[in-house]
Amino acid sequence: MISESGSETTERFHDRDSERSRLEKAIPISSRQPGWIVNSIYLLEKILPKALKPRPGVLLSFKNRILLSTFLVMIGVVITIGIILQVTVFPQLGGDSPAIKYLKVIHLFVSLVVIALSCLFIERISKKITMPLIELTSRADQISREAGASTASSDQSGNDSLEQNEGAVLVQGDEIHQLTVSFNRMLVHLKASEARLRESEEKYRFLFDNGPFPIFLIDAETTMILDVNARAEEDYQYAREQLLAMSFADLGLDQDRKATVARLQQLFSTEVTLLPVMQHRRRNGSLFMVNYQASLITYQNRPAIIAAVWDVTERLEKHSQLIQAGKMATLGEMATGIAHELNQPLSVIRLGCDYLLKTTQMGKSLAFDDMKNITEDLTASVDRASRIINHLRQFGRKTDETMTRIDINDPIRNVFTLLGTQLEANKITWNLRLSEDLPHIIGDANRLEQVFMNLILNARDAMLSGDYTTCEERESEHVIHIASNSERGRVVVTVSDTGPGIPQSIRDKIFEPFFTTKKIGEGTGLGLSISYGIIREHKGTIEVEPHYKKGASFRMTFPVPDIGVTS
Ligand SMILES: Nc1ncnc2c1ncn2[C@@H]1O[C@H](COP(=O)(O)OP(=O)(O)OP(=O)(O)O)[C@@H](O)[C@H]1O
Ligand SMILES: [Mg+2]
Incomplete structure (x- = not known):
């Protein structure tokens, strides 16, 4: 360097x-x-x-022009005054007297000072005049830049050349010309950006209006409907004006109003929330089930919610039909077991009745105690038979999917009312370790019973299948262990068996619908997939315990509602 x-x-x-x-x-x-x-x-x-070389652009500045013209005018004025003094005043005062010389020097000095001062003064004034123009120009340029920033790539090159031409014009003009150019450019950019805005608004309006689902724009504070698309008018059978005069909660049932408002007001921004299924009503009063996704946005400077709603009635009906079919299949499978269950009380009744008949035929009278014992046995057996039948009816009933506070141990115990005798007949024992002080969960006892029924039947089938790898395993005891307890705010239930276990290769498939390893006609492959669905609806989890040694073990967890949440 x-x-x-x-x-x-x-x-x-x-x-x-x-x-x-x-x-x-x-x-x-x-x-x-x-x-x-x-x-x-x-x-x-x-x-x-x-010094003499003309500088391009110097005189193009408005400020410099004011300055130069004032400077020239001042020089002209001073020269004129000088000439007037020289021609009129000085000769009269008498030639070359020293006083005249002093006067001339003073005149020259004052003239120079006046020229300098006026130049300074005008410099300031011209700056003051041109400054707002410069500021306006730069502001207009900034607006143009901002408006042009979002220019689509398609017209990018055109705009670039526009900028370049305008840049060239800018160098050549004075402040007023620059301002005019900048304002014109700003107008062009604003018009272009307005056109783009209109185009984009039309695009989104088109998407909004032609969306496949009803879409609602809702005021986040009042839950009043601010805008709806055509699909919403069609599905709810209300005119747009009618919907705009309603709250989103008006579309649901009266009893759900509070919950809907609370859910909408608890939404977080930037998060799309899937809200639970609820019932909505059309204008003609017909009800349908909806799922809706909502997110918090800002609309016209205030918080609003955009909610897309879709009708899930058909899906839910199909789902419930599937569950019902699963239940019926389970009942069908249990037919032999149920026959066993009913046979036992019926045999007792038969024996009791035979004894009474024989005694009366022989003309014997019965002792009071015998009579009491026999009638008590008969009543207990009738009770047991009717309990089984009632339970069967209850289990087979199509439920309304009502969730209440329940003790998970109840559906576990109930399963053995229907399956107990059948398991005993197959030499399968069960070991219940149910914690007595379990917190209640929110659930549907009937559907949870179906889950436990599926798991126990699977355990039974696995243990009776004989698919063991060693003889000792095959000859070992067939036991089903069920345990319930609470862990870190959740209720945990494990159902384990001493069967051959689930091979690693099929563990991630067993919850899929129609996956079965049973022979054709023996299994539909729906048991675990239905159970998985039911548990998910209870916001629970189900998984195969990976490290369980002897047989298979399923671990389920269910959330415990906060204290104060009612069913
Ligand atoms: N306890 C278990 N031990 C071993 N394998 C099991 C066990 N539970 C389930 N499986 C495996 O998971 C598969 C799927 O079970 P799922 O209950 O869904 O259907 P399925 O029992 O075959 O048929 P269905 O339940 O309709 O009678 C079973 O075929 C079996 O291979
Ligand atoms: Mg099964």
Whole structure:
């Protein structure tokens, strides 16, 4: 670097020397004087062209023009006053007297001071005049830039050339011209951005209006409907104006109003929330089930909610039909077991009745105690049979999917009312370790019973299948272990068996619908997938315990509602 700049300086000195020698040659030898004259000429030659050289753009500035015109006017005024004084006043005052000389000097001095002061003053004023123009220009340019920032790539090149042309115009014009150009450019950009805005609004309006689902724009504070799409009018059979006069909660049932408002007001921004299934009513009063997704947005400077709603009635009906079919299949499978269950009380009744008949036929009278015991046995057996039948009816009933506070141990115990005798007949024992002080969960006992029924039947089938790898395993006891307890705010239930277990290769498939390893006609492959669905509706989880050694083990967890939540 140093050497470079050094060489530059040397070059400059060389230039200066050659210039000097050129001038020295130009001046005749006779008139050559010592160095200062050459230096002065050289300097003048350097400075004058620079000072006189017209500067592009200097006079294009409005400010400079004001300054220059004032300067010229002031010089003109001073010269005129000087001439007037020279022609009129000085001759009268008498020639070359020293007083006149002083007056002339004072006049010259005052004139210079006046010119300097007025130049300074006008400089300030012209700055003041042009500053707002410059500021307006830069503001207009900024707005143009901001409006042009979102220009689509398609018209990018066109805009670039526009900017370049405008840039060139800017250099050439004065402040007023620049302002005009900037304002024009701003207008062009604003118009373009307005057109883009309109286009984008039309696009989103089109998407909104032609959305496949009803879409509602809701006031986040009042839950009043602010806007709806055509699909909402169609599905709810209300006119747009009617919907705009309603609250979103008016579309649901009266008893759900509070919950709907609370849910909408608890939404978080930037998060799309899927809200639980609820019932909505059409204008003609017909009800349908809806799922809706809502998110908090800002609309016209206030918080609003955009909610897309879709009808899930058909899906839910199909789902409930599937569950019902699953239940019926389970009942069908249990037919032998149920026959066993009913056979036992019926045998007792038969024996009791036979004994009574024989005694009366023989004309014998019965002792009071015998009579009491027999009638008590008969009543207990009738009760047991009717309990089984009632439970069967209850289990087979199509439920309304009502969720209440329940003790999870109840559906676990109930399963054995229907399956107990059948398991015993197959030499399967069960071991219940149910925690007595479990917190209640929110659930549907009937549907949970179906889950436990599926798991126990699977355990039974696995243990009876004989698919064991060793003889010891096959000959070992068939036991079903069921345990319930609470862990970290959740109720946990495990159902384990001493069967052959679930091979690693099929563990991630067993919850899929129609997956079965049973022979055709023996299993539908729906048991676990229905159970998974039911547990998910209870906001619970179900998984196969990966490290369970002997047999298979399913672990389920269910959330415990906060204290104060009612069913
Ligand atoms: N306790 C278990 N031990 C071993 N394998 C099991 C156990 N539970 C389930 N499985 C495996 O998971 C598969 C799917 O079970 P799922 O209950 O869904 O259907 P399924 O029992 O075959 O048929 P269905 O329940 O309709 O009678 C079973 O076929 C079996 O291979
Ligand atoms: Mg099954």
